[in-house]
Amino acid sequence: MRLAGRDLVAIEDLDRPAIEEILEAARALVPAAEGGSVRHTLEGRLVAMAFFEPSTRTRLSFEAAVQRLGGRCLTIADPAATSLRKGETLSDTLRMISSYSDALILRHPNSGAARLAADLSDRPVINAGDGSHQHPTQTLTDLATIQEACGSLVGRRIVILGDLKYGRAVHSLIWALALFGNEMVLVSPPSLRLPESVRQRVRHLAGRIREEDDLATALADADILYVTRIQRERFPDETEYRRVAGSYRIDRATLEGARPELRVLHPLPRLGEIAPEVDPTPHALYFRQAFLGVPVRMALMQSILGGGA
Amino acid sequence: MRLAGRDLVAIEDLDRPAIEEILEAARALVPAAEGGSVRHTLEGRLVAMAFFEPSTRTRLSFEAAVQRLGGRCLTIADPAATSLRKGETLSDTLRMISSYSDALILRHPNSGAARLAADLSDRPVINAGDGSHQHPTQTLTDLATIQEACGSLVGRRIVILGDLKYGRAVHSLIWALALFGNEMVLVSPPSLRLPESVRQRVRHLAGRIREEDDLATALADADILYVTRIQRERFPDETEYRRVAGSYRIDRATLEGARPELRVLHPLPRLGEIAPEVDPTPHALYFRQAFLGVPVRMALMQSILGGGA
Amino acid sequence: MRLAGRDLVAIEDLDRPAIEEILEAARALVPAAEGGSVRHTLEGRLVAMAFFEPSTRTRLSFEAAVQRLGGRCLTIADPAATSLRKGETLSDTLRMISSYSDALILRHPNSGAARLAADLSDRPVINAGDGSHQHPTQTLTDLATIQEACGSLVGRRIVILGDLKYGRAVHSLIWALALFGNEMVLVSPPSLRLPESVRQRVRHLAGRIREEDDLATALADADILYVTRIQRERFPDETEYRRVAGSYRIDRATLEGARPELRVLHPLPRLGEIAPEVDPTPHALYFRQAFLGVPVRMALMQSILGGGA
Numbered sequence: 001m002r003l004a005g006r007d008l009v010a011i012e013d014l015d016r017p018a019i020e021e022i023l024e025a026a027r028a029l030v031p032a033a034e035g036g037s038v039r040h041t042l043e044g045r046l047v048a049m050a051f052f053e054p055s056t057r058t059r060l061s062f063e064a065a066v067q068r069l070g071g072r073c074l075t076i077a078d079p080a081a082t083s084l085r086k087g088e089t090l091s092d093t094l095r096m097i098s099s100y101s102d103a104l105i106l107r108h109p110n111s112g113a114a115r116l117a118a119d120l121s122d123r124p125v126i127n128a129g130d131g132s133h134q135h136p137t138q139t140l141t142d143l144a145t146i147q148e149a150c151g152s153l154v155g156r157r158i159v160i161l162g163d164l165k166y167g168r169a170v171h172s173l174i175w176a177l178a179l180f181g182n183e184m185v186l187v188s189p190p191s192l193r194l195p196e197s198v199r200q201r202v203r204h205l206a207g208r209i210r211e212e213d214d215l216a217t218a219l220a221d222a223d224i225l226y227v228t229r230i231q232r233e234r235f236p237d238e239t240e241y242r243r244v245a246g247s248y249r250i251d252r253a254t255l256e257g258a259r260p261e262l263r264v265l266h267p268l269p270r271l272g273e274i275a276p277e278v279d280p281t282p283h284a285l286y287f288r289q290a291f292l293g294v295p296v297r298m299a300l301m302q303s304i305l306g307g308g309a
Numbered sequence: 310m311r312l313a314g315r316d317l318v319a320i321e322d323l324d325r326p327a328i329e330e331i332l333e334a335a336r337a338l339v340p341a342a343e344g345g346s347v348r349h350t351l352e353g354r355l356v357a358m359a360f361f362e363p364s365t366r367t368r369l370s371f372e373a374a375v376q377r378l379g380g381r382c383l384t385i386a387d388p389a390a391t392s393l394r395k396g397e398t399l400s401d402t403l404r405m406i407s408s409y410s411d412a413l414i415l416r417h418p419n420s421g422a423a424r425l426a427a428d429l430s431d432r433p434v435i436n437a438g439d440g441s442h443q444h445p446t447q448t449l450t451d452l453a454t455i456q457e458a459c460g461s462l463v464g465r466r467i468v469i470l471g472d473l474k475y476g477r478a479v480h481s482l483i484w485a486l487a488l489f490g491n492e493m494v495l496v497s498p499p500s501l502r503l504p505e506s507v508r509q510r511v512r513h514l515a516g517r518i519r520e521e522d523d524l525a526t527a528l529a530d531a532d533i534l535y536v537t538r539i540q541r542e543r544f545p546d547e548t549e550y551r552r553v554a555g556s557y558r559i560d561r562a563t564l565e566g567a568r569p570e571l572r573v574l575h576p577l578p579r580l581g582e583i584a585p586e587v588d589p590t591p592h593a594l595y596f597r598q599a600f601l602g603v604p605v606r607m608a609l610m611q612s613i614l615g616g617g618a
Numbered sequence: 619m620r621l622a623g624r625d626l627v628a629i630e631d632l633d634r635p636a637i638e639e640i641l642e643a644a645r646a647l648v649p650a651a652e653g654g655s656v657r658h659t660l661e662g663r664l665v666a667m668a669f670f671e672p673s674t675r676t677r678l679s680f681e682a683a684v685q686r687l688g689g690r691c692l693t694i695a696d697p698a699a700t701s702l703r704k705g706e707t708l709s710d711t712l713r714m715i716s717s718y719s720d721a722l723i724l725r726h727p728n729s730g731a732a733r734l735a736a737d738l739s740d741r742p743v744i745n746a747g748d749g750s751h752q753h754p755t756q757t758l759t760d761l762a763t764i765q766e767a768c769g770s771l772v773g774r775r776i777v778i779l780g781d782l783k784y785g786r787a788v789h790s791l792i793w794a795l796a797l798f799g800n801e802m803v804l805v806s807p808p809s810l811r812l813p814e815s816v817r818q819r820v821r822h823l824a825g826r827i828r829e830e831d832d833l834a835t836a837l838a839d840a841d842i843l844y845v846t847r848i849q850r851e852r853f854p855d856e857t858e859y860r861r862v863a864g865s866y867r868i869d870r871a872t873l874e875g876a877r878p879e880l881r882v883l884h885p886l887p888r889l890g891e892i893a894p895e896v897d898p899t900p901h902a903l904y905f906r907q908a909f910l911g912v913p914v915r916m917a918l919m920q921s922i923l924g925g926g927a
Binding site for chain 3: 035037038056057060061063064067068077268269270271276287290291294
């Protein structure tokens with residue numbers, strides 16, 4: 001699969017070799033992402049950052065990625081300041097932004113916005129999160145972090161904790177981990193279990209999925225604990241939210257029985273899901289994970305715009 | 310007329326050879342605006358984008374223009390975040406921004422703000438829209454689009470439709486089209502006809518102006534249909550607005566009697582003035598027009614800052 | 619004191635040779651700050667501008683400084699659009715931004731935010747104002763302006779007028795002027811006199827401080843009149859504010875008895891503290907002072923990031 005000139009709307013748009021190529025390129029770009037070397041791969045390229053929803057972390061990591069490769073950004077960070085307020089359709093706005101740039105990074109609250117953009121634009125479109133639908137560069141970043149931590153992305157035991165029902169970004173992660181043949185142990189409140197439809201989607205892939213009620217048991221021989229963000233706004237009942245949030249706070253005590261090599265990931269921002277006392281332990285990998293979003297996005301932009309992959 | 314170092318407050322600041330030079334340069338810059346070649350004309354130049362009013366389209370096209378030429382931007386896109394909120398005068402704010410940069414692109418809700426900036430600053434000031442007063446780079450973009458569509462900017466028959474009374478940007482267009490000797494056919498509701506003062510201003514120029522009540526008659530042998538945006542906020546009576554807006558919706562049926570070569574322009578954003586069903590027809594030129602704002606602004610910046618023209 | 623890789627949280631972090639080196643470098647960078655030459659010192663460097671409080675002047679002068687040296691910016695200018703709104707801690711946000719960039723410029727409403735950032739980040743952190751605590755690059759700019767005006771920064775007579783109690787940025791200026799052995803004449807309403815604690819902090823330094831009730835007497839043989847901004851929000855009593863603001867308006871009449879060489883500085887934005895009629899006089903140096911913020915910040919960034927000083 002050649003990535004040059006392609007859109008990336010959903011992680012499922014990529015096959016396994018394409019994902020491997022991106023991750024391998026990302027590894028090689030870590031020193032450049034840390035500022036240790038200057039790249040000119042995107043020199044003269046202009047990438048539009050169309051963020052119709054606040055997302056500082058995703059926007060800045062894309063802007064860092066483009067600029068670390070020598071490219072330039074055209075940024076909309078304040079959706080209130082756009083022509084949409086004047087009643088313009090999203091289609092018209094996207095067509096305009098797309099015609100000013102070489103690629104379009106889109107964040108939008110509505111599911112399907114990235115697909116619409118990809119259909120309208122003759123430039124590559126990268127989905128930086130469209131509502132609760134897809135956030136493929138987050139999944140790529142998660143994979144890169146697991147690979148860096150474990151040395152390989154294949155055959156790992158990965159505990160996934162939290163809201164597996166509404167948190168659809170984690171569905172993409174489960175698909176990708178299944179693609180690479182990992183064993184996933186799902187831990188969630190009964191009301192927030194993985195929907196059967198997602199199980200069906202990954203049934204033909206190499207990975208295995210099982211559920212576990214007890215987190216300590218699940219952690220016993222895990223390589224990775226992936227903690228999802230519990231988003232208050234998804235819960236119709238505030239009381240239920242508080243119970244769930246509280247029951248899944250990871251602290252030093254939680255991790256006592258785990259292997260020393262266990263690494264904890266979280267897409268950030270976190271609220272109370274991981275206690276700050278975990279930060280200085282060797283388990284904490286979520287800040288590294290946040291940083292790895294930069295070389296991963298560099299690798300992706302390079303593959304799509306720079307003639308590589 | 311040498312453009313290097315000059316301000317551009319109003320389209321009337323330019324003479325015909327200066328406009329022709331900008332349009333010729335813009336034509337040559339189309340491939341660079343499309344990302345096909347890298348320019349370094351503005352390398353090391355810093356251009357301030359002072360947008361005291363939301364205007365994503367104009368801001369992004371200027372930022373694209375500056376960056377496609379290798380220059381850098383200093384951007385104020387959120388007027389609420391400025392010292393103006395602390396009670397600073399506009400003069401003080403403009404003096405500050407101007408001293409930090411090599412040129413100042415200004416958008417401001419008050420008529421005359423660009424003239425004030427030009428008087429205060431010893432750097433070139435370009436008016437990117439000051440209230441309902443002037444928006445000269447829009448006019449240049451309109452001219453470039455007509456020229457590209459018709460092959461020449463002279464002796465064309467151009468229907469201008471909509472609000473010709475309050476929409477003062479169209480007054481600049483009429484002046485410029487008159488300068489190049491075009492025939493303009495004005496179609497508007499009786500209450501929104503072109504003011505006599507504008508007629509007087511263009512009387513000595515080569516162009517001819519006539520009014521026409523029936524759009525179909527006007528379109529019969531027109532080269533261009535220029536549709537203006539009807540701005541609801543200008544109408545004291547909502548009922549009148551709706552009647553006017555409705556009476557001037559361009560759709561496929563409207564264009565049935567027109568020549569196949571007729572091209573439709575609109576400064577965008579559009580509300581209901583042009584139906585989306587027109588978009589895939591060969592008549593639709595408004596998206597191309599939006600794109601041409603980039604090479605036109607590149608040509609202008611190059612002339613003013615880059616030593617050209 | 620080597621500046622490479624260091625933080626700048628408070629002006630007192632610098633010793634006299636370090637300040638002198640920055641000011642000397644700033645003088646040499648004035649032509650580059652004016653756009654007369656292109657520098658590549660920060661090529662490939664990415665500097666994060668984290669402005670959690672509106673401050674267009676400071677943000678733009680830092681962005682101009684970084685870009686005039688060939689570096690790139692990652693900008694947060696709208697605090698409302700950050701993950702802080704999602705409940706993320708400031709520590710987590712700062713860690714993320716810091717890991718995406720080579721240095722962090724931080725503006726924050728809370729005193730101590732810059733110290734927190736410096737402790738968290740392994741990249742240099744520069745305080746661009748943290749509440750009423752410190753604003754060291756403003757002090758450096760003030761010093762550069764006095765030095766340019768007087769030829770030297772040593773042994774000058776400097777009148778400091780206004781709110782010397784709450785306006786803590788002026789405390790840093792007083793410290794720095796004392797370090798260089800200047801004579802300071804303080805003029806303020808009785809209720810807004812310099813706190814004894816600040817006097818104690820500068821007692822061991824070479825400068826002298828005295829108070830004067832009558833501005834005309836103070837100005838008689840002064841080199842510099844430094845007018846502070848009187849910030850309404852600091853005054854519990856609106857009536858007292860109006861009396862103070864009114865009693866210290868500098869106009870042409872105020873300056874009649876001063877030496878022709880007297881120069882007036884103000885950190886801007888100003889409200890009514892200096893009448894616009896002063897602007898065209900040779901006394902007015904506040905616009906130059908605003909501009910000098912650019913070469914001063916260039917010199918600082920070059921020392922910290924570019925391998926210099």
